[in-house]
Amino acid sequence: MMRRVLCIVTMMLAGALFGSTAHAIDPLPFKDRAEEVRFQNLARQLRCLVCQNQDLADSDADLAKDLRKQVFEMMRAGKSDAEIKDFLVARYNDFVLYDPPLKPGTWLLWFTPFALVALGAIALVRILRRRARAAVSEALARGTPNDNRDDDW
Amino acid sequence: MNRLLPLLGFFALVGLLGFGMWWNTKHETNEVPSPLIGKPAPEFTLPLLYDSTKSLSKADLLGKPYLVNVFGSWCATCQYEHPILTEKVKPLGIKLIGMAWKDPPEDSKRWLARFGDPYDAIVSDADGRTGIDFGVYMAPESFLVDAQGVIRYKRIGMFTPELIERELLPELAKLRQAKP
Numbered sequence: 001m002m003r004r005v006l007c008i009v010t011m012m013l014a015g016a017l018f019g020s021t022a023h024a025i026d027p028l029p030f031k032d033r034a035e036e037v038r039f040q041n042l043a044r045q046l047r048c049l050v051c052q053n054q055d056l057a058d059s060d061a062d063l064a065k066d067l068r069k070q071v072f073e074m075m076r077a078g079k080s081d082a083e084i085k086d087f088l089v090a091r092y093n094d095f096v097l098y099d100p101p102l103k104p105g106t107w108l109l110w111f112t113p114f115a116l117v118a119l120g121a122i123a124l125v126r127i128l129r130r131r132a133r134a135a136v137s138e139a140l141a142r143g144t145p146n147d148n149r150d151d152d153w
Numbered sequence: 154m155n156r157l158l159p160l161l162g163f164f165a166l167v168g169l170l171g172f173g174m175w176w177n178t179k180h181e182t183n184e185v186p187s188p189l190i191g192k193p194a195p196e197f198t199l200p201l202l203y204d205s206t207k208s209l210s211k212a213d214l215l216g217k218p219y220l221v222n223v224f225g226s227w228c229a230t231c232q233y234e235h236p237i238l239t240e241k242v243k244p245l246g247i248k249l250i251g252m253a254w255k256d257p258p259e260d261s262k263r264w265l266a267r268f269g270d271p272y273d274a275i276v277s278d279a280d281g282r283t284g285i286d287f288g289v290y291m292a293p294e295s296f297l298v299d300a301q302g303v304i305r306y307k308r309i310g311m312f313t314p315e316l317i318e319r320e321l322l323p324e325l326a327k328l329r330q331a332k333p
Contacts, residue, residue: 049290052183062255063290066281091288095185127155 028072035075042081043068046088047096055098187288187307194221194298195286199276202253202261209250209276211302218305218328219248221296222272223284225256226264228292234311239271241317247297247325251275254284254292297321299328 030036040057046067048059056064056071067088074084088096100106189195198210222238224231243249251272253261258277265275278284287296290309297306306324308316 049185063281066255066285070282070285090188091285092290093185093188093288 028068038081039072039075042071042075042084045098046071046085047098049092049096052095181310184309185290187304187309189288189296189304190307192304194296194302194304195283197276197283197286199252199278199283202251202258202265202275202277205258205277209274214248214250214298215302216300217248218297218299218325219250219273221250221252221287221298223252223254223287223289223292223294223296225254225292226260227256230311231293232268234293235268235271237312237314237317239269241314242312242321243271245317245321245325248273252283253277253279254289255279255281297324297328299331 028039030039043057044055046056048054048056048061048064048067050061050063051059054061054064056067070087071084074087079087085097094100094106100109102110194211196211198208201207201209220242224234238249249272251270251274253275255278256264257279261275261277276283281289287294293311295308295312296304299305305328306320308320312321
């Protein structure tokens with residue numbers, strides 16, 4: 001905990017001092033800007049397994065360094081982003097991806113919010129209908145005092 | 154009835170959050186389930202810790218089940234697990250392979266000299282590549298591999314006597330049953 005706080009404070013200080021954006025910490029021998037951008041972009045989509053709320057680009061964990069090196073070498077070996085992601089998913093599960101893929105195991109994750117909104121909408125419509133019906137029957141009751149009131153609640 | 158609905162909704166939410174809290178105390182929330190269980194263990198060839206001119210590979214280990222224990226001299230939890238490996242796991246008769254992960258061999262050796270060596274063989278994965286292939290992300294971790302080289306079980310974190318009883322023993326029993 002203390003280390004994490006220290007880490008954050010240090011990073012904030014460094015950020016304030018140098019005004020730089022967060023970058024993968026260890027210098028990798030990128031051949032050009034495009035390669036670096038691709039690497040940073042990829043590393044930001046991957047989760048560090050050690051500090052699990054950080055992405056690979058951000059983490060100073062030792063394993064994150066190794067994984068960055070691995071990603072870099074695979075890029076150099078001509079692998080596509082998808083291949084690199086597959087490589088990591090095969091070892092560390094979908095959990096390494098910040099954007100979880102849509103598949104039966106993640107349906108709950110993806111669809112629960114929509115299901116809740118739908119449920120809310122259904123409830124809302126039902127309540128509004130009932131109110132409208134109640135208002136109508138009330139008006140009818142007032143208009144024709146002898147009419148039977150058919151309140152259903 | 155309708156007036157009670159919000160209250161019921163509130164209690165449903167409290168129930169859900171309460172369940173979440175209870176569930177979190179029962180589960181290790183940082184644990185990433187390994188996709189490798191039920192799959193062939195990754196191929197590896199690693200130098201032996203005590204004789205780096207020799208190496209041990211997956212092929213050498215085929216034919217008998219074994220337990221790979223990932224450790225490192227830098228790993229504090231490993232010190233707690235170590236006596237448990239010696240006293241509780243070693244007597245089970247399963248071949249115990251130590252993998253010194255991301256650890257300079259000299260450090261591993263010094264550590265083992267101090268805390269004892271329960272392993273049947275120790276390989277050194279100093280650069281951590283094989284660890285990545287196994288999906289290792291912390292230490293200690295342990296992998297139970299069957300005679301055909303398939304990973305049957307993974308423990309993330311240290312073994313405790315209770316976990317050995319509850320998880321490792323049933324897995325070992327299954328392996329014994331599977332044997333013709």
